[in-house]
Amino acid sequence: MSNRAMRRQQAKHTKPPAPPRAAGVTRQRILWASNAPFSATGYGVQTAQVVTRLTRDQHEVAIACNYGLQGAETVWNGGVNLYPCGVSGYSDDIMNAHAQHWSHGSELPSLVVILFDVWALENPGIKQIPKIAAWAPVDHQPAPPKVIAWLKRDNVMPIAMSRFAERMMADDGVKSIYVPHAVEPIFHPTPSFADADGKLVTGHDLMGVKPDRFVVMMNSANKGRTPVRKCFGENLLAFSIFAKNHPDAILYLHTEASAIATGVDLRTLIRGCGIPENQVCFVDQYLYRMNLPQQALAALYTAADVLLATSAGEGFGVPVVEAQACGTRVIVSDWTAQTELVGDGWAVEVQPLWDPYQDAWFATPMIPRIVDALEAAYAAERGLSQRAVDFAADYDADVVYAKYWRPALEQLAAWTPTVAEVAT
Numbered sequence: 001m002s003n004r005a006m007r008r009q010q011a012k013h014t015k016p017p018a019p020p021r022a023a024g025v026t027r028q029r030i031l032w033a034s035n036a037p038f039s040a041t042g043y044g045v046q047t048a049q050v051v052t053r054l055t056r057d058q059h060e061v062a063i064a065c066n067y068g069l070q071g072a073e074t075v076w077n078g079g080v081n082l083y084p085c086g087v088s089g090y091s092d093d094i095m096n097a098h099a100q101h102w103s104h105g106s107e108l109p110s111l112v113v114i115l116f117d118v119w120a121l122e123n124p125g126i127k128q129i130p131k132i133a134a135w136a137p138v139d140h141q142p143a144p145p146k147v148i149a150w151l152k153r154d155n156v157m158p159i160a161m162s163r164f165a166e167r168m169m170a171d172d173g174v175k176s177i178y179v180p181h182a183v184e185p186i187f188h189p190t191p192s193f194a195d196a197d198g199k200l201v202t203g204h205d206l207m208g209v210k211p212d213r214f215v216v217m218m219n220s221a222n223k224g225r226t227p228v229r230k231c232f233g234e235n236l237l238a239f240s241i242f243a244k245n246h247p248d249a250i251l252y253l254h255t256e257a258s259a260i261a262t263g264v265d266l267r268t269l270i271r272g273c274g275i276p277e278n279q280v281c282f283v284d285q286y287l288y289r290m291n292l293p294q295q296a297l298a299a300l301y302t303a304a305d306v307l308l309a310t311s312a313g314e315g316f317g318v319p320v321v322e323a324q325a326c327g328t329r330v331i332v333s334d335w336t337a338q339t340e341l342v343g344d345g346w347a348v349e350v351q352p353l354w355d356p357y358q359d360a361w362f363a364t365p366m367i368p369r370i371v372d373a374l375e376a377a378y379a380a381e382r383g384l385s386q387r388a389v390d391f392a393a394d395y396d397a398d399v400v401y402a403k404y405w406r407p408a409l410e411q412l413a414a415w416t417p418t419v420a421e422v423a424t
Helices: 003-012 042-056 095-103 124-128 145-151 163-171 203-207 232-243 266-273 285-289 294-303 318-325 336-341 367-379 386-395 397-414
Strands: 029-035 060-067 074-076 080-083 110-114 132-136 156-160 192-194 200-202 214-218 249-253 280-282 306-308 329-333 345-348 350-355 360-365
Touching: 029 042, 029 095, 042 060, 042 318, 042 397, 060 095, 080 095, 095 110, 095 124, 132 145, 145 156, 156 163, 163 336, 192 294, 200 203, 200 294, 203 294, 214 294, 214 367, 232 249, 232 266, 232 360, 232 367, 294 318, 306 318, 306 367, 318 329, 318 336, 318 386, 329 336, 329 367, 345 367, 360 367, 386 397
Parallel strands: 029 060, 029 110, 060 080, 110 132, 132 156, 214 249, 214 306, 249 280, 306 329, 329 345
Antiparallel strands: 074 080, 192 200, 350 360
16 A cells, blocks of 8 residues: 555544433533644544543543644644643643633633643642643552652542552552543454555555464554663564464564664664564554554454563553454563453563662563463464454443543542642
């Protein structure tokens, strides 16, 4: 598929039918603070997903972008105001000003929802925001002290995106509302899809891989080195060991190949692991940066035999659910939120890894156990796993919004925080 056709296919994508607005919803004036909804980051995807449904329920919503929009306001999705980034690295310098601007003159109850790592938000102006719902990831055990201190602020109501996070917060005396991350219905078994020119394209076509190969897929952001949270070294070395006995195996890397985003030079790592050139391939790097349409990603998951996603820690781990929604088994670390997200697959043994930057434990997946999981995946029956599809259905975006977001929003509408720390 050409670059132009891929982009036209993305523009052509239509939204799923809107569910009817629930009766008795308390409308609120909400400022959503996270990545821009058109960015392909995990935060951006969840922002687009939830804000779309908030507006369907007739909440008045704007988005304060901390990534993806510079210099000027704009409008997204037919009427959602987008505020641009501030000057500080995470735009915490301007969050309070955006909140005041958005709530000014409205008779609706006001709320700021933050979807981001709260430990990074240090500007004292945030303490002046009357009501904050913090949908904050917890990817260490125990929850890092800075995270807990932030969540204990009088103007903050924590939202746990995993049952693991809910437990970690409770261990430190923090009560939270549970609302998991979710995936759009477009993630379903997708053997092929029609591109902008009407041509049927498979996931194998997009990979440039023959259908008879055993495909191990990784879809992990290549960012950060201290530590490498996505454990590229351990995963690639495990694949190298596994691949020596399976010449039909191939590793498809759906990520940035270079170290440009303060990540790992994966081509150098591949050589260091001794993976033969004919047993590894990357997503087209230009298409990756230009954001592949979700239909294409669903086809890629469907073409894969297993998703390899062991990491040092996850606040949630959306690709693990996306892959299972497409019928693909998964391999994760038996650590943090990852364990609860395996409907069909393997959670591998880990050893603790102290993170001095967060003063809490990450974990390193054990390479021999990753190899064992790859061998088990290779021995499993090929093709769609209905067990994985059925498990992922509980994380469907419409299901999660109706089951968790609507009750959470009603609870937030009724919540009156104490004002000891909120400036007047």
